[in-house]
Amino acid sequence: MRQLNIGLLAHVDAGKTTTVEHILFLSGKLKSPGSVDKGSTQTDFLAVERERGISITSASVTLEIDGVKLNIIDTPGHTDFTGEVERTLAVLDGAVLLVSAAEGIQSQTERFWEVLRKLHIPTIVFINKTDRIGCNPEAVFKTLQTAFGTGFIPVNYCQNPGETNVAVIENVMDEDSILELCEIDEGMAERFMKGETMSPDVLKYALASQTAKCKAFPLVYGAAAHGVGIQTLTNAIITYLPAAELVPKGELSGIVYKIEHTKSQGKTAHVRLYEGTLRIRDTIEIHRPGVGTFQDKITMIQKVFGSRREDIKQIFGNEVAVVGGMSNAKVGDMIGKAFEKNRVRISEPLFLVRIYGDDGKERELIQAVSELSDEDPLMDCLWDKDLRELTIRIMGKIQLEILEYLMMERYGLTVSFSAPSVIYKETPAQRGIGLERYTMPKPCWAVVKLQVDPLARGSGFSYESIIGESVLKHRYQNHVKTSVAEALNQGRLGWEVTDLKVTLIDGEDHKFHTHPMDFFLATPIAVMKALENAGSALLEPMVKLRLSADEAFTGKLIGDILGMRGEFDSPVISGGKVEIEAIVPAAASMDYPIKFSSLTSGRGTISSSFCNYKNCPPELGATAKRRGIDPFDRDKWILFKRGALG
Secondary structure (H helix, E strand, C coil), X not given: CEEEEEEEEECCCCCHHHHHHHHHHHHCCCCCCCCCCCCCCCCCCCHHHHHHXXXXXXXXXXXXXXXXXXXXXXXXXXXXXXXXXXXXXXXXXXXXXXXXXXXXXXXXXXXXXXXXXXXXXXXXXXXXXXXXXXXXXXXXXXXXXXXXXXXXXXXXXXXXXXXXXXXXXXXXXXXXXXXXXXXXXXXXHXXXXXXXXXXHHHHHHHHHHHHHCCCCEEEEECEHXXXXXXXXXXXXXXXXCCCEECECCCCCEEEEEEEEEECCCEEEEEEEEEECEEECCCEEEEEECCCEEEXXXXXXXXXEECCEEEEXXXXXXXXXXXXXXXXXXXXXXXXXXXXXXXXXXXXXXXXEEEEEXXXXXXXXXXXXXXXXXXXXXXXXXXXXXXXXXXXXXXXCHHHHHHHHHHHHHHHCCCCEECCCEECCEEEECXXXXXXXXXXXXXXXXXXXXEEEEECCCCCCEEEEECCCCCCCCHXXXXXXXXXXXXXXXXXCXXXXXXXXXXXXXXXXXXXXXXXXXXXXXXXXXXXXXXXXXXXXXXXXXXXXXXXXXXXXXXXXXXXXXXXXXXXXXXXXXXXXXXXXXXXXXXXXXXXXXXXXXXXXXXXXXXXXXXXXXXXXXXXXXXXXXXXXXXXXXXXXHHHHHCCCCC
C-alpha cells in the first residue's frame, strides 16, 4: 500500500484541527466530526488543549483512502509552540497550508511558507473559512500570488462566499489554471500551442508532477466547519501529493522527531522510517550527529490515532509509529545508518525564565522540567547547582501557562516563574586572534591559534581549518572543532555567540606529551582570548508585529511603535480599518499585546513572530551571568578541567 505522511500547518485559528476532523469523518473513521469548542476532537486530546481550544503538541491520525494510507499530523499554530512544527517538518512527504479567507495571510503563514519552500516539501493550499461574513476568497488568492509568487492553481471555485450556504464546485482546471500550468510545464505548453485537447486525467497528471517538484501548488477553497470543500481537499491530497510504496528492504534508516513521557508507558519516541524494517525486540544502532552512536532495544511499536494506540509487531520504510525502549533517544537522532537531513529553524526562544517549586521538592522539579525539555529541546533546561537556579528558554507567556498546567497535571508539582528576561546574543565587533599554549604542567601539550571574524546578521556560525595534518593531527583538529562550538555557547558578555567565522590558523601537538583531552582544555581558552581581542557587539531579538484596528487609532499605534524603538511600513487604511506592520525589539514589546487589547477594547487584532537579531545599544541591553567556570580565567579553568578544583 502507498504511504503519505502529511502535516497541516497554519496560523492559529485558521481551522487545522476542524479540517482534520472532517477528513476523518469523510473517510468513515468517525461517526461525526468532533468540535474544538466542545473539546471533542481526536488530535486535541490533552485536557489543556480541550480546555483552551488550541493545539500545543503535534498529534497523528492514520486513515486509508483510495488505496493510500494517510498519516496526518495536526500541528500547533500558536507561535509559542512552533517548535513542535519544526520537529514535525523533518518527516513530511507533503503539507497542507491553511489560510483563513477572513484574515488572509498572517505572520505564521509567511514563515511556514518560507520554510516549506526551503525544505522542498510539496504543498497544497487550503483557503478555509469561506463562510465567514465579509470574507473575500478571491482577494486572498490574489494576495497569495503577490506575496509568494506564481504556481497556485485552483482545483475548485467558491459559490456564495461569506454566507452560511457557501458551496464549492470542482472544475479540475479552468483556462486561467491551464495557462498557469503551461508556464510551469514545458510539455504542457507545447501541447497547448499545438491546440491539443487536454483531458482531465492529463491535466491532473501534469499538476501532480509539478506539485512533486514544488513548482505548482494546488489550491482548494472550503469551509471546514460545514464540511465544505473537504472532499475536494482529500482528493487533492491523494491525487497531487507524492505518495510512496512501503520500503521493507534496505538498510534500516529513520529519524526521531518527537519524544513523549507518559505514566503508563514512560519514555517513548515518535519515529519515521525511510527504509528497512523495525521489529519488536530488535537491537538497533542510533546515531546522534556530533556525538556518536549507541544502541537501544525496541520493546514496543504502536500506531497512533489521536490519544488511542494500537500495538503492532513491525513497521516498514515510509511509515511513522511510536516506539518504546529507546530510553536514550533525543529529537533528531537517526535510527540505523547516518544520513544528511536538511533542517530549517522556524522558531527562536526569545525569553529566559527561572522556575520555582515547593520547598523540599527540588529533585522532583528538576526531573520534571528535564523530561519536558526532552520533549521540547528548545526549552534548554539548565540547572545551576552553585546558585540553585533552574532556568528554561521560552517563546512567550502562553507557553508558561501551559507549563504550569502540565507540571501540576502530570507531576503534581506547583510551580511559579520569574518575570521573563530577553535572550540576547553577541557577535565579534571585528577580527580577533586567540593563542593558547597549554604546555605546563606536564604531561600536556596543546597549542591552538584561532581567528574570529564577524559575519552578516543571520549567518550563524561557520568553522574552517587552514592547517594540514603535518601541522596538527586530524583527530586533534576534530577536538578543536567540537570545542569551539561548545565554547561559543557563552561569550564575553555571557550570551551565545553568533554570526561569526572561526578559523584554525595554527596548532601544535607533541608526540609524547599530548594527552587526548588537552585540546578540549586549550581550545575554549583560545576562543575566549580571540573574542576578547575582537570585542563584543550585543544583539537583541526583533519581532514582527501585525496590527489591525479602527482607523481612529492610527496615530496612537504609530506612537506606540516609535516608543518601542520600532520601524514600520506605511499604514494601509481601508474600510475604516488601519493595518500596520512593524519590526520592534522583543524586550520593548513583551507586554504590548495586553496594552493593544486594552486600547482597542478587544476589537483589534495583533499577531507577532520572531524576525531576526540586530545590533543593540549596549546601554539598552543586558549581560548574562556566566554559568560555570570561565575559560578566560586560565588558571582556574585548567584546575577545573584537570579535576583539581575543590
